[in-house]
Structure formats: C-alpha cells, structure tokens
Amino acid sequence: MKKAIIIILILMVVLPIVLFAQKASTGDKILGVWYNGEKTSKIEVYKTTKGDYAGRIIWLKVPNDSKGKPRTDIENPKAEHRSRALLNLNVMHSLAFQESGKYAGGTIYDPKNGKTYSCKAELVGDNTLNFRGFIGVSLIGRTTTWVRTTK
Numbered sequence: 001m002k003k004a005i006i007i008i009l010i011l012m013v014v015l016p017i018v019l020f021a022q023k024a025s026t027g028d029k030i031l032g033v034w035y036n037g038e039k040t041s042k043i044e045v046y047k048t049t050k051g052d053y054a055g056r057i058i059w060l061k062v063p064n065d066s067k068g069k070p071r072t073d074i075e076n077p078k079a080e081h082r083s084r085a086l087l088n089l090n091v092m093h094s095l096a097f098q099e100s101g102k103y104a105g106g107t108i109y110d111p112k113n114g115k116t117y118s119c120k121a122e123l124v125g126d127n128t129l130n131f132r133g134f135i136g137v138s139l140i141g142r143t144t145t146w147v148r149t150t151k
Contacts, residue, residue: 027097029123033058033151037131037144042151043091053103055092057111058151063087075114086111095121108133117141 030053033044042059065071071086095106101123108119110133117133124130127148134141 026101027053027103029101029126030095030097030103030121030129033149034129034146035149036146039147041086042149043146044151045092050094053092053095053097053106054090055095055108056088056090057086058088060087073111073114075111077114092119095119 028047030045031047033042034055035042040061041057043055044058045053045055048054060071063070072082073084073086073089074082076082076084089109089111091109091111093107095103098104102120103122104120106119106121107116108131109116117135118138119131119133120138121129121131129146129148130143131146132138132141132143
C-alpha cells in the first residue's frame, strides 16, 4: 500500500513537468530565421525570458538608403525613433504558443508604414509560417507567409 501511494505521489509531481516540457518544445518549433513574405528581410524568432516569442530583423535585402547610410525607421510615428536602425530592430513581441503549431497574443510592427498590429501565426509544416496581422478582430487584417531560411 505504501509503495502505491509513493508511486502516485511521484507521478503527481513528475507528470506535470513532463507535459510542460513537451508543450514548450512543441512551441519552440517557431524558433529560427524566417524570410518575410516579400523576402526583403530575415527575421530571427527567439524565445524571451518570459517564455513567449519575439522577432528581430537580422538581414535586409537593401540595407542602405539612397545616400549609402544604414536604413532607419523613418516611418515610425514617434519622431525620436525615426533615426533607429532597421537592422536588429525588434518587430515582433509577446507571441505565445497556443496549441498544435498555433501562436497568438502578439504584436508585429511594420517598418514600411510605421504601424503596429496584433498578430497570430500558424506553422504549416516545419518551414512555413502563416502570419496574420490585424487591428481589433483577426477577420480584418492581412496574412503573409514566412519561409524558414538560414542566417
């Protein structure tokens, strides 16, 4: 009888840890480097210390402006941010793993127009990520497909 109680107690402690680890590793499939829809930039998706996912621009097809200087965030609505470089700019924040390759609850910044949108994403296979940016309701928005690449 004591052995059965001990086994049950051990399972009560170990099982949640195993299930949590499995959920975390499944969510981590989004990690890596992705081309944006137009293939004009590469975004590195990484895990934050809070356990959600964020992304930063690590490569630009056209890294410099017409004057040969590194491109900056000129469309940003905040004047103090317009001089910050696009390279290494965090454009995705707080994306949380939901289930079965689906992510939600994040925001994505579009440096082309200076706007920030709510976002959700879904992995389709290992190398395709359907990304949806929207305002308010996800029915009103735009979906773009990101493709996994290398640094």
